Amino acid sequence: MSSKPIYVTQPYLPPLKEFIPYLEQIWDNKILTNGGPMHQQLEDALCDYLGVEHIALFNNGTIALLTALQALRVTGEVITTPYSFVATAHSLLWNGIKPVFVDIDPQNLNLDPAKIEAAITPQTTAIMPVHCYGNPCDVKAIQRIADNYNLRVIYDSAHAFGVKDAGGSILRHGDLSVLSFHATKVFNTFEGGAIVCPDAKTKQRINNLKNFGIVDEVTVVAPGINGKMSEINAAFGLLQLQHIDRVMNRRREIDAIYREQLSTIKGIRLIEKTEQVVENNSYFPILIEPEYALSRDDLYNKFKESNIFARRYFYPLISEFPMYRGMQSARRNNLSVANDAAEKVLCLPIYPAMENSDVTRILDIIKEY
Numbered sequence: 001m002s003s004k005p006i007y008v009t010q011p012y013l014p015p016l017k018e019f020i021p022y023l024e025q026i027w028d029n030k031i032l033t034n035g036g037p038m039h040q041q042l043e044d045a046l047c048d049y050l051g052v053e054h055i056a057l058f059n060n061g062t063i064a065l066l067t068a069l070q071a072l073r074v075t076g077e078v079i080t081t082p083y084s085f086v087a088t089a090h091s092l093l094w095n096g097i098k099p100v101f102v103d104i105d106p107q108n109l110n111l112d113p114a115k116i117e118a119a120i121t122p123q124t125t126a127i128m129p130v131h132c133y134g135n136p137c138d139v140k141a142i143q144r145i146a147d148n149y150n151l152r153v154i155y156d157s158a159h160a161f162g163v164k165d166a167g168g169s170i171l172r173h174g175d176l177s178v179l180s181f182h183a184t185k186v187f188n189t190f191e192g193g194a195i196v197c198p199d200a201k202t203k204q205r206i207n208n209l210k211n212f213g214i215v216d217e218v219t220v221v222a223p224g225i226n227g228k229m230s231e232i233n234a235a236f237g238l239l240q241l242q243h244i245d246r247v248m249n250r251r252r253e254i255d256a257i258y259r260e261q262l263s264t265i266k267g268i269r270l271i272e273k274t275e276q277v278v279e280n281n282s283y284f285p286i287l288i289e290p291e292y293a294l295s296r297d298d299l300y301n302k303f304k305e306s307n308i309f310a311r312r313y314f315y316p317l318i319s320e321f322p323m324y325r326g327m328q329s330a331r332r333n334n335l336s337v338a339n340d341a342a343e344k345v346l347c348l349p350i351y352p353a354m355e356n357s358d359v360t361r362i363l364d365i366i367k368e369y
């Protein structure tokens with residue numbers, strides 16, 4: 001095979017020489033972690049960029065999810081979506097919480113608010129929805145249910161960096177919102193994550209929990225974890241922010257080409273956009289419907305033969321993995337929309353270094369059938 005491989009994503013890396021001055025600063029001041037100057041600067045810069053009041057940085061999004069649940073003392077059962085990356089539900093199991101899976105909306109593949117109430121029991125304490133692919137959930141409907149039943153809402157916003165609705169950052173919704181800065185994300189710090197929180201008191205509790213529960217030299221208040229972001233990751237984040245507008249613009253351009261070219265192909269369905277006024281184009285999912293000439297897996301394999309590595313996100317569903325599939329809420333008849341989506345979805349490559357000719361190569365394969 002002669003053509004160059006195209007992967008579903010490729011991390012954005014700024015020019016290496018731009019990173020050197022940051023490293024020199026770290027070498028000069030010899031502070032490597034524990035909330036050093038780079039960490040402080042990145043928290044401030046992200047609050048500014050995202051338009052949020054308080055943010056606590058983490059070493060990855062999974063530890064941030066785990067800590068968010070602890071910060072709000074969530075216990076019992078939590079309603080969540082099966083249509084996500086497995087870390088969403090794993091964060092519940094790690095806290096001894098039972099995930100209760102609720103089906104998704106067929107148009108946007110986010111947790112379906114109309115199905116939440118039926119899953120609430122006396123043990124339910126919270127809802128953990130995901131802004132899947134960066135498309136905002138129906139935050140108003142979810143908050144209404146949470147208010148009626150006195151539930152907490154923690155958004156897994158791993159895909160939603162920079163997304164805004166008419167009122168501002170999508171990350172302001174719910175009690176807490178959790179980001180991932182993993183290498184595959186729109187904004188990456190190699191590994192990293194964050195919790196967006198509404199007030200300084202909550203942030204202080206989160207800061208304690210991500211530092212072993214330590215409050216001061218002689219006081220430990222909780223069995224906290226080591227969730228701190230290191231100075232090197234924070235420095236990289238500061239540099240990434242210098243490039244983020246270019247990254248977002250290129251993603252937008254690629255999304256527009258795909259959207260325009262695919263909208264008329266029979267059997268290829270695009271996911272409906274929801275309430276965003278600023279989107280991040282983090283993924284480009286398509287659904288392969290029966291009217292298309294190939295099945296989803298046949299198209300996935302055709303791509304592979306041409307050295308193109310699209311991904312079946314999210315397949316298998318979280319509810320199909322062994323630690324979840326015995327649960328009543330994981331039954332297929334409870335999750336028919338999610339199961340259908342998992343059989344049909346294919347995420348096409350999208351990343352800032354992609355050339356228009358790469359996009360054409362992908363579109364040509366889809367149009368061939």
Ligand SMILES: Cc1ncc(COP(=O)(O)O)c(C=O)c1O
Binds near residue numbers: 088130158193
């Ligand atoms: C929806 C979702 N939740 C959680 C995570 C976990 O984040 P991390 O890889 O930073 O631990 C990811 C991505 O990796 C994700 O896509």
